[in-house]
Amino acid sequence: MQDKANGANSGSLEVEDDLYGLDPEFVRSVEEALAEGRTDAARELTEPLHYSDAADLLERLDAEDRAKLVEVLRADFEPEILTELDEGVRDEVIEALGFADLATAIAELDSDDAVWLVSQLDEDERARVMEALPSETRAIVAQGLSYPEYSAGRMMQRELVAVPAYWTVGETIDYLRAAHSVPDEFYDLYVVDPRHRPIGKIGLARLVRGRRPQRLREIMDDESLTVPVAADREEVAFLFRQQDLVSAPVVDGAGRLVGVITIDDVVDVIDEEAADDMLRLAGVPDTDLYRAVKDTVRSRIPWLLVNMCTALVASSVIGLFEHTLEQIVALAVLMPIVAGLGGNAGTQTLAVAVRGLATKELDFDNALQVIRKEVLVGMINGVVIACLIGPVAWAWFGQPTIGIVIGAALVFNLFIAGLMGSVIPLTLEKFGIDPAVASSIFLTMCTDSLGFFAFLGLATMFLL
Amino acid sequence: MQDKANGANSGSLEVEDDLYGLDPEFVRSVEEALAEGRTDAARELTEPLHYSDAADLLERLDAEDRAKLVEVLRADFEPEILTELDEGVRDEVIEALGFADLATAIAELDSDDAVWLVSQLDEDERARVMEALPSETRAIVAQGLSYPEYSAGRMMQRELVAVPAYWTVGETIDYLRAAHSVPDEFYDLYVVDPRHRPIGKIGLARLVRGRRPQRLREIMDDESLTVPVAADREEVAFLFRQQDLVSAPVVDGAGRLVGVITIDDVVDVIDEEAADDMLRLAGVPDTDLYRAVKDTVRSRIPWLLVNMCTALVASSVIGLFEHTLEQIVALAVLMPIVAGLGGNAGTQTLAVAVRGLATKELDFDNALQVIRKEVLVGMINGVVIACLIGPVAWAWFGQPTIGIVIGAALVFNLFIAGLMGSVIPLTLEKFGIDPAVASSIFLTMCTDSLGFFAFLGLATMFLL
Known part of the structure; x- marks a missing residue:
C-alpha cells in the first residue's frame, strides 16, 4: 500500500505522534x-x-x-x-x-x-x-x-441491495455481478417481502460463505431492528453503538424499506454529538475555529450576555450585605472561594449528568438515585474542603468564627452544587430542552447567588 | 425483523423520543x-x-x-x-x-x-x-x-482474511467457503506479499461483483494506509474518520500484517475521546454515574483541592486591596461580574481550542492565527459587555468613574481570556500533556486573579 503526503511510517515500533493528517x-x-x-x-x-x-x-x-x-x-x-x-x-x-x-x-x-x-x-x-x-x-x-x-431520513442513502427471501445464494451472487444499480460499497443485503418490507438481513461475509443452492431465508438474520424514517439521529447513533451495527434498514410509515444508514454516517453523528455537548456546556454553539471574527463574536456574545445577567443577580445578592462588608472586609476577600468551589463542584456533576443523559445511562427511572448520590458526594466534598479552608481563614484573619462561617457556607454550597448539577439537566431534558445548552447558566446562577447569600448571611448573623 | 423488549415501532411518521434502549x-x-x-x-x-x-x-x-x-x-x-x-x-x-x-x-x-x-x-x-x-x-x-x-495493538483483532495477489476471485471465494479460520464477520480482505506484508485491500462487495477468473491484483485497492501496531488509538480514530474506513490493517515493525482494526472498535474510541474531553474539562476523570459514593468522592476531590488553591490565589490578590475595599464597598459587589465573565469567555475559547486540537484543525502551524483571532474576539466582546455594564454600575452606585473602571477591567479580562484560553491548551499540548485535563484550572486562575487585579488596581488609582 502506498504512503502519500500524509504517509504512515512503519519502520519500527516507535511511531510519531502525528501519523496521519496534513504535513x-x-x-x-x-x-x-x-x-x-x-x-x-x-x-x-x-x-x-x-x-x-x-x-x-x-x-x-x-x-x-x-x-x-x-x-x-x-x-x-x-x-x-x-x-x-x-x-x-x-x-x-x-x-x-x-x-x-x-x-x-x-x-x-x-x-x-x-x-x-x-x-x-x-x-x-x-x-x-x-x-x-x-x-x-x-x-x-x-x-x-x-x-x-x-432525522434518519436525512442520514440514509437510497442506494441499497434488497432481495427476496426465496432467492438462493447462487442467484443472489449472480444478480450482484450483473446488476447495474448495486452501490459500489455495501456490507449487508436486505431481504424483503413482496411489499418491500424488510424481513431480514445478511452480511456479505455470510453470503459469500453460503452454499450456492441455499435459500436466503435459511441464512438471513431476522432479529435486527428497523429504523423509522423520522427517528432522531441521536437514537440512530445509540442503536448502532449499542448493537455494534455496520448498517441498518430505514423504513417508511408503512414499514417499507426506503433506505439504509451506514456506520460512516453514524461515526460523524457520534463524534459531533459528543463534541457538541462539550462546546454547548462551554457556551459555544459550534466549532468556529475557521469562522470570521465578526461571525465568531456574534455567535459567542449571546451566552456572555446571559452570563452578564446572572452575574448581576449574584452582585445584587452581595449588594444586600453591603453593610456587613463595610464592617468586615475579610468577607470580600474570601467570597471567590465559596462561589468558585460551588461552581466547580456543580460543573463536575453537570458533566456527568449530561453525558449520562446522552448515553441513556441516566433517565427518569434512576434519576432520584443519582440525585441522592450527587448530593451526598457534594456534601462530603464540602466537609473535606471546609476542614482545610476553615483553619486557613482563621489563621489569615485571626478570627475562628470566620473559619466556621466559610466552612459552613462551603458545605451548603457544595450541597446546592450536587443538587442543582443533577436536577437542572434532568429538568431541561424533561421539557425537551438540550441539557447541554442551558444547564451551566442556571447552575452558576444558583451556586453564585446561593453561595454568596449563605456566606454573607451567616457572617451577618455570627460576626456582626 | 422482530421487535423485542426495546422494539422500534414503525406505524407512522410520528416516533417516540426513546426508540431504543431499555424500557x-x-x-x-x-x-x-x-x-x-x-x-x-x-x-x-x-x-x-x-x-x-x-x-x-x-x-x-x-x-x-x-x-x-x-x-x-x-x-x-x-x-x-x-x-x-x-x-x-x-x-x-x-x-x-x-x-x-x-x-x-x-x-x-x-x-x-x-x-x-x-x-x-x-x-x-x-x-x-x-x-x-x-x-x-x-x-x-x-x-x-x-x-x-x-495503542492500535490493543484495539486490533487477530482474526482476519489475508490472501495472495495471484489468486483469482473464484479461488478466493472457494477458499472463504471452505476455510475454518475465517472470522464470522468481515468487510475487507487483505492482499499480502510472500512476506505477509499488506499490499492492497478488497472490499467484499467488490470481490463478490468480480468475475471468477480475475486476479485479485487487478481489483485490489493499493492506496490505503497501514496502521503501525504502536500507533495511538486517537490517531487510528482520526484515520478512520478522515477516510471513512470500515477496517484498516495493522502491521508490526517489519511491516507484516498482524491484525485488523474494525470500525465498531473505533466508534467506541471516538465516542469515549470526545466525551472524555468534556468530562476532563469539567474536572471529572471518568463517567462515574454508577460508581459508589466513596469512589466518586475520591475521584473528584483532587480537582476541587486544586481549585481551592487557585481560589486562594485569587483571594490573595483581593487581599492586596483590602484598604481600597474598606473605602468603596461597591467594588466587592461588582467583583463577581469581572471574574465571572472572564472565566466564561475563556471557557468558550478553551472548548473550541481543545476540540480543534482533537480534530487536528488546530496545530502549531496555524496557532498564531487562532490566538490572534481569539484575542480580537475577546476584546470586541469585552467592549460590548463594557458598554452595557458601565452604565449599569454608574446608575447603581451614582459614580461615573466606577462604570469606567469596571468597563476597562472587563475589556482587559476578556483580552486575557482570549489569550490564555488559546495559549494554555496549545502549551500543554506542546509538552505532551492532555490539554483537556489541566487547561481550565490554569485558565480560571488567570482570569480570576488578573481580573481582580485589574479591577481593584484601576479602582485604587482612579477612585481613591
Whole structure:
C-alpha cells in the first residue's frame, strides 16, 4: 500500500505522534506553488490527496489561495471534498465553484451526502442549485429534504441491495455481478417481502460463505431492528453503538424499506454529538475555529450576555450585605472561594449528568438515585474542603468564627452544587430542552447567588 | 425483523423520543421476577436481549438483584455482556461469575475484546484468569497485553482474511467457503506479499461483483494506509474518520500484517475521546454515574483541592486591596461580574481550542492565527459587555468613574481570556500533556486573579 503526503511510517515500533493528517511542510509547498502561479505543480501536489485531506488543505489556506486552489482542482473536483469542509470555508468554495459545477458535483455524490449538502445552502442558493440538478437527482434530494432535520431520513442513502427471501445464494451472487444499480460499497443485503418490507438481513461475509443452492431465508438474520424514517439521529447513533451495527434498514410509515444508514454516517453523528455537548456546556454553539471574527463574536456574545445577567443577580445578592462588608472586609476577600468551589463542584456533576443523559445511562427511572448520590458526594466534598479552608481563614484573619462561617457556607454550597448539577439537566431534558445548552447558566446562577447569600448571611448573623 | 423488549415501532411518521434502549417497565418486571424467585420467568425475559441491553439491565439493578441475575444468566452467559459494562458493575459481575466461568467467557470473545477485558482486571485477578484460560487464548492475550495501552495493538483483532495477489476471485471465494479460520464477520480482505506484508485491500462487495477468473491484483485497492501496531488509538480514530474506513490493517515493525482494526472498535474510541474531553474539562476523570459514593468522592476531590488553591490565589490578590475595599464597598459587589465573565469567555475559547486540537484543525502551524483571532474576539466582546455594564454600575452606585473602571477591567479580562484560553491548551499540548485535563484550572486562575487585579488596581488609582 502506498504512503502519500500524509504517509504512515512503519519502520519500527516507535511511531510519531502525528501519523496521519496534513504535513505543514506539504501545505507550505502548495502555498508556494500557488503564489508563484505554478498551476501544474499545485495540481500535481494536490491530485493524489484523499478528499478529506484536500478539504483540510482548503481550510488551511487563506481566502486568496483557496480561490486559486479551487481553480486548480475545478477540472476534476472531487465532490466529496464539499462534505468534509467547515461551514465558513464551504460557503467560500461553493461560491468559487459556481452553481453549474456545484450541481455537477452534487449529482455525483451518494444520495445522503447530496441531501445534506443542499440542506446546508441558504434558500436562494438552494433554489438555484435545485434548478441546475439533473431531474433524477433533484427528485431524490427534494424527497430527502422533506424529512425533518437530524432525522434518519436525512442520514440514509437510497442506494441499497434488497432481495427476496426465496432467492438462493447462487442467484443472489449472480444478480450482484450483473446488476447495474448495486452501490459500489455495501456490507449487508436486505431481504424483503413482496411489499418491500424488510424481513431480514445478511452480511456479505455470510453470503459469500453460503452454499450456492441455499435459500436466503435459511441464512438471513431476522432479529435486527428497523429504523423509522423520522427517528432522531441521536437514537440512530445509540442503536448502532449499542448493537455494534455496520448498517441498518430505514423504513417508511408503512414499514417499507426506503433506505439504509451506514456506520460512516453514524461515526460523524457520534463524534459531533459528543463534541457538541462539550462546546454547548462551554457556551459555544459550534466549532468556529475557521469562522470570521465578526461571525465568531456574534455567535459567542449571546451566552456572555446571559452570563452578564446572572452575574448581576449574584452582585445584587452581595449588594444586600453591603453593610456587613463595610464592617468586615475579610468577607470580600474570601467570597471567590465559596462561589468558585460551588461552581466547580456543580460543573463536575453537570458533566456527568449530561453525558449520562446522552448515553441513556441516566433517565427518569434512576434519576432520584443519582440525585441522592450527587448530593451526598457534594456534601462530603464540602466537609473535606471546609476542614482545610476553615483553619486557613482563621489563621489569615485571626478570627475562628470566620473559619466556621466559610466552612459552613462551603458545605451548603457544595450541597446546592450536587443538587442543582443533577436536577437542572434532568429538568431541561424533561421539557425537551438540550441539557447541554442551558444547564451551566442556571447552575452558576444558583451556586453564585446561593453561595454568596449563605456566606454573607451567616457572617451577618455570627460576626456582626 | 422482530421487535423485542426495546422494539422500534414503525406505524407512522410520528416516533417516540426513546426508540431504543431499555424500557423502565421491562426493568421492573425483571426486578419483580427476581424478587419473587421466579428464576424461569427472569430467564425468559432476559434471554432474548441483545448483549448490550443485558449489560444495561445489569447496570440498572441493585447489587443484590445483579448477583441474582448473574446466576440466572450463568448457564449461557453471553461473554460480550462483559465488554459493555461500566467499570464498577463489571467488577461485581466478574466477582459473581468466578474465575472459571470468566475464563470460559474470555476464550469465546474476539481477541481484541479478550485482551481488553483482561487488561481491565487488577494484577491478582489477571494472573488467576490467565492461568484458567485455554493455552491458545492465553498466548494471544499475553501478546496483546505486550502492546502499550491505547495503542492500535490493543484495539486490533487477530482474526482476519489475508490472501495472495495471484489468486483469482473464484479461488478466493472457494477458499472463504471452505476455510475454518475465517472470522464470522468481515468487510475487507487483505492482499499480502510472500512476506505477509499488506499490499492492497478488497472490499467484499467488490470481490463478490468480480468475475471468477480475475486476479485479485487487478481489483485490489493499493492506496490505503497501514496502521503501525504502536500507533495511538486517537490517531487510528482520526484515520478512520478522515477516510471513512470500515477496517484498516495493522502491521508490526517489519511491516507484516498482524491484525485488523474494525470500525465498531473505533466508534467506541471516538465516542469515549470526545466525551472524555468534556468530562476532563469539567474536572471529572471518568463517567462515574454508577460508581459508589466513596469512589466518586475520591475521584473528584483532587480537582476541587486544586481549585481551592487557585481560589486562594485569587483571594490573595483581593487581599492586596483590602484598604481600597474598606473605602468603596461597591467594588466587592461588582467583583463577581469581572471574574465571572472572564472565566466564561475563556471557557468558550478553551472548548473550541481543545476540540480543534482533537480534530487536528488546530496545530502549531496555524496557532498564531487562532490566538490572534481569539484575542480580537475577546476584546470586541469585552467592549460590548463594557458598554452595557458601565452604565449599569454608574446608575447603581451614582459614580461615573466606577462604570469606567469596571468597563476597562472587563475589556482587559476578556483580552486575557482570549489569550490564555488559546495559549494554555496549545502549551500543554506542546509538552505532551492532555490539554483537556489541566487547561481550565490554569485558565480560571488567570482570569480570576488578573481580573481582580485589574479591577481593584484601576479602582485604587482612579477612585481613591
